[in-house]
Amino acid sequence: MTQGRVLIIAGSDSSGGAGIQADLKAVMALGGYGATAIAALTAQNTRGVEGIHAVPPAFVRQQMALFLDDIGADALKIGMLATAEVIEAVADEIELRAAGLPLVVDPVMVAKGGHRLLEESATAALIARLLPIARVLTPNLPEAEVLVGFSIADEAAMEKAGRALLERGPQAVLMKGGHLEGDDLVDLLVTAEGTVRFRASRLQTTSTHGTGCTLASAIACGLAQGRSVEQAIARARAYVRKAMETAPGLGHGHGPLNHGFTVSPFEVPLP
Template sequence: MKGRVLIVAGSDSGGGAGIQADIKAVTALNAFAMTAVTALTAQNTQGVHGVVGVDPAFIRQQMAVVLDDLGADAIKTGMLHSVPVIAAVCDELAARARGIPLVVDPVMIAKGGHPLIAADAIATLKARLLPIATVITPNLPEAEALVDRPIRTLAEMRGAVDALRSLGAPCVVLKGGHMDGDTLTDLLVTADGSEEFTAPRIDTRHTHGTGCTLASAIAAGLAQGMAVREAVVRARAYVQAAIAAAPGYGAGHGPLDHAITFDPARLPR
């Protein structure tokens, strides 16, 4: 096991997304997952049925005790649902986590359409969190909210990545999964330029938690000393394999097979 990843995000009681997906992804890639829970959700494959926020002071305490004792080689943020929560996380990062790579998944809407961030918190996310991120990983609806323009085509994706990078993060992974078509394209832009990654779309409804999983997989790579591009390439391959092997659970958008890297047959008998 190599690499410590502190995950600051919300819980998904259905296990497919949020902290649960984050822990599974980091573990599957042979890194060590630690958490600071920002919210509890009553959630399954059919949607979010309730949300209870965690006191921002307690979120800071969770982060502080982990960082002071265990330390971290990378940090990943997910659901930060309000201005006070974002402010608390940013304050704690400034106090204890300077210089640690930060992957920000700007979670805004659940797979079923339930909003996971207050409308007034998006400005705070842009002003305080994105400028200190190493990598941000928005999907198309999230990117549209961040740059305040529609993104419907590959050309518009190409135009949006520079606008996203201007918000402060040196590296942007813009995910194209919400775009129609048989081919999925993700864009990576860094100080070295931009790159497009394409793959055939997997015909399945079982894609719950793909964004959380990708961001945590990237964070695991950074924690293990990978460069951003190397971490992104491995993370995409992991997510694609996990989607293809999805177990088919639930009546809605089901979870991935996060354990795709694990072979029980290798265990001693």
């Protein structure tokens, strides 16, 4: 099985727990090779996002082009893109140099602290340009509600929303149910062939910063390594859960995960 080359187009998280930083950690921990095209810079910590600086669209495309023309990719992952102009640029570059590669789209819109990460005017561009080319779309419930235009309060509504999103073009939609109440969690993988349910018990933890970014990148890594969508999701969910269970407990808000739990420390013998 190939190592798996994953090009990640997303925003940077200065606190290291989400965004590009989490993406790279996840891909490395699962044995893949991660590269990045940084689409936005953020100033944030575990308490929230305090500032965003969008990267010029032409420079985002240049980062993508240079990597794809040299090393190449087996899968791509999209996270925070911030503006409609960046979305258009990324979609154009994918169509030019990476058409047909597995693409995982995490429609990052709002941070856990409530700070908007995608301009409202950019939602239409996201729907029109990225959903039709996605192999897997991974919305949480608030993001899905924005995309489908109705509230999601239970598992039946999750599946209805997944079907509605499937009509927008992605080959598969992973509806993440973490925002529903209850001790049991369910994620729904919705495809044209049917719906697969992934169930787990809720972890009582505040170490949840970057879970969405990490999950999407872990899925992209699995696809890059030749796994099926269902196999990639199953491994990614197990990875994220263990990373939450072994989290270091850092910060005073939503803390980061332990992305490196699969990696053994390298010890240099003392002289």
